[in-house]
Amino acid sequence: MHVDMDAFFVAVELRTRPELRGKPVIVGFPADRSVVLSASYEARAFGVKSAMPMVVAARMCPKAVIIEPRHKLYYEVSAQLMEIFGSITDLVEPLSVDEAFLDVGGAIRRLGPPREIGELIRRRVAAELGITASVGIAASKFVAKIASTRCKPDGLLLIGPDETVPYLHSLPVGALWGIGAKTADVLARMGIRTVADVAATPVSSLKKMLGATGEHVYRLSWGIDPRPVTPVRQEKSIGAEETFAVDTGDDALIARELLRLCHRTAGRLRSSGMVARTVALKLRYADFSTITRSRTVHTPVDSAQLLYAVAIQLLESLGSRPMTVRLVGIRAEQLEDTAHTSLQLSFDRRDDNWRAAEQVLDEVSRKFGSKSVLPASLLDSGNGS
Numbered sequence: 001m002h003v004d005m006d007a008f009f010v011a012v013e014l015r016t017r018p019e020l021r022g023k024p025v026i027v028g029f030p031a032d033r034s035v036v037l038s039a040s041y042e043a044r045a046f047g048v049k050s051a052m053p054m055v056v057a058a059r060m061c062p063k064a065v066i067i068e069p070r071h072k073l074y075y076e077v078s079a080q081l082m083e084i085f086g087s088i089t090d091l092v093e094p095l096s097v098d099e100a101f102l103d104v105g106g107a108i109r110r111l112g113p114p115r116e117i118g119e120l121i122r123r124r125v126a127a128e129l130g131i132t133a134s135v136g137i138a139a140s141k142f143v144a145k146i147a148s149t150r151c152k153p154d155g156l157l158l159i160g161p162d163e164t165v166p167y168l169h170s171l172p173v174g175a176l177w178g179i180g181a182k183t184a185d186v187l188a189r190m191g192i193r194t195v196a197d198v199a200a201t202p203v204s205s206l207k208k209m210l211g212a213t214g215e216h217v218y219r220l221s222w223g224i225d226p227r228p229v230t231p232v233r234q235e236k237s238i239g240a241e242e243t244f245a246v247d248t249g250d251d252a253l254i255a256r257e258l259l260r261l262c263h264r265t266a267g268r269l270r271s272s273g274m275v276a277r278t279v280a281l282k283l284r285y286a287d288f289s290t291i292t293r294s295r296t297v298h299t300p301v302d303s304a305q306l307l308y309a310v311a312i313q314l315l316e317s318l319g320s321r322p323m324t325v326r327l328v329g330i331r332a333e334q335l336e337d338t339a340h341t342s343l344q345l346s347f348d349r350r351d352d353n354w355r356a357a358e359q360v361l362d363e364v365s366r367k368f369g370s371k372s373v374l375p376a377s378l379l380d381s382g383n384g385s
Helices: 008-014 054-060 071-088 105-111 114-129 141-150 161-169 181-189 195-199 203-210 213-221 251-272 304-317 349-368
Strands: 002-005 025-027 065-067 092-096 099-102 133-137 156-158 237-248 274-285 290-301 325-337
Touching: 002 114, 002 141, 008 025, 008 071, 071 092, 071 099, 071 114, 071 251, 099 141, 105 114, 114 133, 114 156, 133 141, 141 156, 141 161, 161 195, 161 213, 181 203, 195 213, 203 213, 237 251, 237 274, 251 274, 251 304, 251 325, 274 304, 290 304, 290 325, 304 325
Parallel strands: 025 065, 133 156
Antiparallel strands: 002 099, 002 133, 092 099, 237 325, 274 290, 274 325
């Protein structure tokens, strides 16, 4: 199965703003240089898409309601979603915060045939999380992913083994993984416009046109995808970055944004049960050149203040900057599971106090929202606080 949430960030927001259901909604920061993170299907009808510049989205759908993202909340809901999947089968391969492959072969005796399991997942996601899921069911990952895409939103599509090839051959060539717009144009010039056309083309000819990808595409056109669901896919890094509304050389502003990003990253670390041994800083200048610097710490960290201390050291090590800064980012790398890591007490008791304080902030944020308690330096000026 491929289980995919429908407009995930928007759906999570609408749980507390039901009056916006049925209206065009966009999740993203309302700044010229920000991008759309998620759009409701009503907004998509106007042409709004994820990763589109917000300024373009606002022009295409001027009546859309824009909601600023709450990343920590989305990761919390994602963790609950993965718990539901884990109660169905041990073979769960997360692809992102809102989608995963599930191998349910071992659950059939306990829960019934695949369609019943798919409907069970959809009912539980709706009842327990208040959002909707689309489920594609097939004999392989590739076909299951196509099925979930074709039944969106809030649907279920089962493609049986005997139906796989006829179904695939009814689709346009762009349905195949690895076939983007440019590759589709190349194939179209050769008269190949459908998956059936690919299947009828000799592998040798496809290799001449597409290189090594040719054989891969040919196999997919016949529904051949032997990859198993791989449940162990630990994140290699966790981080966050932000593009400034206007390029800046203001050290205080850059440091303030770094602190905000460190709090976001540390919250994700703790909610994932992970600690980091390496902290990496990313800067992108006005000319789009990008530099990164990293440092490995003696004791693994999941505290924003400790991440921030390393980030500032890395920033200072760069010396004078050649031009203004367009983007700043922070990443926690070399992750380890907290359950398998002995967090040594720091020689400086204040470090442990910070960690304890941030754990309390996690609880406050879970109850009252992510902006309930912030470091004083991150409070918006002029808001009366």
